[in-house]
Amino acid sequence: MEFHVERDVLLHSLTHIQGVVEKKNTLPILSNVLIQATEEGLLVTATDMDMIISEKINAKVKVNGSTTTGAQALYDIVRKLPSTSQLNFALKDETKLKLISGMSDYELTCLSPNEFPILEDNIEEEPTVIGSKEFLKLLNKTKFAISNDETRHYLNGIYLGCDQNDKSKLIAVATDGHRLCKTLIEVQDIKNFHSIILPKKTIFELLTILGDENKNLKIISTKSKIKFIIDNIILISKVIDGKFPDYEKVIPTDERDEIKADVIKFSNALDRLRALSSDRKGVVKIKFENNNITFNIKDITHGGGIEKIEANYTGKGLEIGFNSNYLIDVAGVLESKEIILKAKDSSSPILIRDSRDKSSTYVVMPMRVV
DSSP: OEEEEEHHHHHHHHHHHTTTSOSSOSOGGGGEEEEEEETTEEEEEEEOSSEEEEEEEOOEEEEOEEEEEEHHHHHHHHHHSOTTOEEEEEEEETTEEEEEETTEEEEEEEEOGGGOOOOOOOOOSOOEEEEHHHHHHHHHHHGGGOOOOGGGGGGSEEEEEEOSSOTTEEEEEEEOSSEEEEEEEEOSOOOSOOOEEEEHHHHHHHHHHHOSSOOEEEEEEOSSEEEEEETTEEEEEEOOOSOOOOGGGTSOOSOOEEEEEEHHHHHHHHHHHGGGOTTSSOEEEEEEETTEEEEEEEETTTEEEEEEEEOBOOSOOEEEEEEHHHHHHHHHHOOSSEEEEEEOOTTSOEEEEOTTOTTOEEEEOOBOOO
8 A cells, every 4th residue: 555645634634533533442443543545545434333434535546555553643643744745655564554754754553454343334315415504503502411421321412303393494402401402403305314312422523524614414314323424524423322301391381581681791790700619510599680680609618709780671589599500501602692581480490592593492400509
């Protein structure tokens, strides 16, 4: 195997696979990247057995062949070589890959490509096509509410499914039991989309590869796997095996008092107060009354503090305790300059809306504050 490739082209591809490669594992081959050289260029592949990513890149191939080498070492070397430089690779034998660039000369240890595990790609249904920016919006709006509790593995991801009443809407939901986010986008033609729970690691890999440009993202989902195709990248991932809770039951539908406030002032007040929280939960007591919101925190270790901001509210006085981190997370994804809070009483969850994004709904559970 022998080929020449531009440093920036290879680095871009290696950056995409870094989130997939297993850093600590019992199988050394999973720390490697598979490189396949053909007349069509290079195919760069990485897997952790639950997810596999492959990307085709341009290269001048002199001799066809394949090998695997340490993904982290190769990435670090390529990253530190000068931009726009030319990289020359040659496989000396089954265990050594030669890399020469300018006056730099490396020999990288290899493992046989026959040991590299490949997830079976039997997902050949017609794909649903979505703008990559729209899908990225779904992930960014919901990812903060993903649970880290391994005992409830079915919450360790984002639920993706079609609206039962309108098959042209793709819904994304995440919850950790303390807060919930539901958002949706209009999709022109959804093709046989199976509702799935997308794992956290797959989500963050997608955030890496989708980028800023709006391109066509093809998605095919089955009961056990989901496949994403964008440009020359194919990502296949197993999905979380479990039943996602009935999120509609959590979203309040009753009549509630509405409070409107400047989202930046609201978030900044909470952010300053949580500096006093010794347990990092930032539990604050929030009082709504007379066109004002008053935030109050008391901490045994660091003391206490009060913040007050103006609000549009003329209802009865309400006092509710919250984890300030949860409210700050929601405020951080709102598109409007105004946060809309819909409250009922001290023991009921609060509903949060975004006037510029009516397709998104946020729910935060209250906390008992002494």
